[in-house]
Amino acid sequence: LVMVDEQANTIGCNLMAALMVPYFLKRYPGAAVVYDLRSSLVVSEEILKYGGTPRRERVGHAYMKKALRDSHGIFGGELSGHFYYRDNFYADSGMITLVHMLNIVSQAEVPVSELIKPIKRYFSSGEVNFKVSDKKAAMDYLAKKYNDGKVDHLDGVTVLFREWWFNCRPSNTEPLLRLNIEAKREDLLEEKFAEIKKDLGSPV
Structure with a gap:
């Protein structure tokens, strides 16, 4: 599902998830909300703000459904635009998302442009693909290079800093590494993307 505002600007799927957080948590206080680890930090921030339980999960249909079921979460959202609902047997549905x-x-x-303005707090690269001969070596290199940040390996390598973060993970469906970067400032996003791009090569 893709959403646009009244000015024909596309609204990212993670911002759609963030918009749905208060909508659901006001009716289901304290419920878990599942999101994939590529999602903007704004998603987890909104979940905590409205008293929910954030559940960060690796990318993929099977992982998201299992996490939603295990946590008895009210809904889950992926950056790819798949949204999952407890009341839909933990499965995804574009039609239900449209109604909500x-x-x-x-x-x-x-x-709509004013509705999302408070949650557009970060600048994002979007998902960028790189063809790398040794994916594990490339991810290990990034984890070592940026080990002054908070590193985790839930899905590929994610490193979190105060002003920015990135995730680099192998595709589940193609021979590629997928990179997502988010930063508090646009110039910092551009700087870090150029920096990591030097290590991964040209996007494909």
């Missing part, structure tokens, strides 16, 4: 988003927009007293 229409409810959110219809209940708002401002245009």
Whole structure:
């Protein structure tokens, strides 16, 4: 599912997930919400803000459904645009997502562009693909190079700093490494993308 505002600007799927957080948690206080690890930090921030339980999960249909079921979460969202619901047998549904988003927009007293403005707090690279001959070696190199940040290996390598973070993971479906970077400032995003690009080569 893709959403655009009244100015024809595309709204990222992780921002859609962030919009749905208060919509669900006001009705299901304290519920778990599952999101994939590529998602903007704004998703977990909104879950905590509204009293929910964030559940960060690796990328993939099977992992997301299992995490939602295991946590008895109310819904889950992936950066790829798949949204999963407890009341839909933990499966994803574009039609259910459309109905929820229409409810959110219809209940708002401002245009969609104004509705999402408070949650557009970060700058993102989007998912960028690189063809790398030795994917494990490349990820190990990045983990070592950036080991002054908080490193985890839930899916590929993720490193979190105060002002920015990145995830580099092997594709589940193609012979590629997929890179996502997010930063608090656009210039910092550009700087870090150029820096990591030197290690991974040209995007494909």
